Amino acid sequence: MDAPRRIASPDQRFLGILDTSPFRVAIVYSIVFACGAALLLGIVDFAVSRVVDRSSDDLIDAEVQGLREQVLVLSRSDFIELVEQRSQDQDVRGAVYLMVDPQLRPVAGNVPAWPKTESDDGKWIQFKAAVPFGDETREHEMRARRFKLPGGYNMLVGHDVQERQDVKNLMMRGLIAAVVLTLLLGLGGGFWMGRRILAQAGAISAVATQIMRGDLSQRLPVRDADDEINTLAREINTMLDRIEQLTLGMRTVLDSAAHDLRTPLNRLQATAEGAMGQVIPGSPERRVLERVTTEVDHMRATLDALLRIALAETGTVAREAVDLSELVASMVELYAPVSEERGIRLESAVASGAQVQGSRQLLAQALANLLDNAIKFTPDGGHIRVLLKSQSAGPPSAGPRSAGPPLAGPEVIVEDDGPGIPADKREAVLGRRVRLDGTRNVPGSGLGLSLVAAVTKLHGARLTLDDAAPGLRVSLQF
């Protein structure tokens, strides 16, 4: 299997996966899911803390209310004792009390110091306080309410909310982890699906390339599954069966047409040659017979050219690896003496190592037609230049035929300094049997460039005719 233009480095393959639609879909979905997870956890967190906060706040409010009532009926020392008692009470976990004198020195309670937070009487405050925890102490978050006691004393009643804070933190961490995990899973899943799709698409495009190169027996790989890609592949394969039948049908028609034309021509040739042996050389009868065989030769040449064009257009010609460098060099070598004879300088610059997939004979015929044309139309003492560039450099030259995908294969250029072809006639000469005015005295079937065009198309190459100023510049970009 050959798809030299598609071989990608690992980097390119990685970027290729990022470009696949499943990967993009996966990314979008994982972002949506991550946002959903974040929102859900946020709502849960908000609701839970509201319920918990409110219930503990209610407890504190009740305690504050109780103490306010007690302070009115108890003496200071009794009240201090009450506060101490409640502070020591192990049943009420997390309850904090602090009573301070007007200088804010602690008098009773289980909080070591009055918090530095400024707050008005009766307001909720949030502060940190050291709490004994086994042998050491820990800073805990407290939520409390303060109120004034008679005699400039102040009282703080609150609750240790550190545990709740811990739960909240845990939830927050869980939330972040969930979001990150969702994103990672989405990314991984997208990457995996992207690779799968890319592998399938790669297999399909490799087969498509081979089919376009003329191997009509190729079919898309179908796996034993009923997913949409396999269904699509099966349908395309059915279509390919049909195309193959049609193309082979065309080939059969072409073969029988060839047979039905060549057989009578052969009879004509045989009859004429046979009769020639029975007449005296130089007699009028002999001249007529010679004329007949010459015409048969012309018809054969035209028929050969037409059949080659038709064959190239059906795309059923067998392909092989063709050493384009060797081919171009040997064609130049074949035509060099005949152009020298005409005083034409045939120059060439042939890059080595250029290869294409195709038909060597048809490519040779196309090059021969270009060189035949160049020699025919170049004046004595002119120049013909044949170039083979192994890789195209820069954008393809502008022209009506240069539309289409960029081609990066070798490029063959044949330039002459003959009369050239006017810009408005360049399209037309590639059609069947167009001979420009003033060239009718030059021998030829008029199919030369049509054959070049058909062969170029067969090889997936691009044919461009340009002004060589002066002359014609023909480029075959593979």
Added chain:
Amino acid sequence: MHILIVEDDEVARDYLAKALREVGHTVDVAGDGLKGLHMASSIAIDVAIVDRMLPKLDGLALVQSLRATGRKLPVLILSALGEVDDRITGLRAGGDDYLTKPYHVSELLARVDALARRGESGNAESHTKLKLADLELDRITRRVTRNGKKIELTAREFQLLEFMMRHSGQVVTRTMLLEGVWDYHFDPQTNVIDVHISRLRQAIDKDFDKPLLHTVRGAGYSLREDE
């Protein structure tokens, strides 16, 4: 030489048989593939000319069956098909040469001759030295001398001369040269081969009395020693 023609087109077959007899060959004819296969396997034949499309048994199938039985006789396939890669399938089936219709009888005679001689001289290809009169060619050292004098040739001229020497005494047509030396199968519109031959002639014949490379009018060229 004994030649078998397997061809269903009567006009072409009769003329071909006549032309071959005129140059001194013994000719047998068959009008269909089965008869052709039977004759080819039972009669001592030097060369078979087989049309590709035949009634009863296709020309390619005929050649394949012949090869399957181990018969090595040279076969020239005649074809009226579209060409290009039909030639390859023809040669793969076991044909030794391939000619597309319509053909000149001179072309066919030259090819039949070449096929027959190839069978005759056996391993002319394996000889390292080729010799014709005072012209010598060494395929290993790639040295060409005439009358002991070294002749400078380009690589292509050497190949051309080698091909001509392997077929010395025979008529070699332009298409045979294009196929044998360049491996191309088309008819160039210009006289490319003639110019190559005239250069070769310059190199090997110019300074010598007796020319060896002769033009055969209406057919091609021949490298031979004139009596």
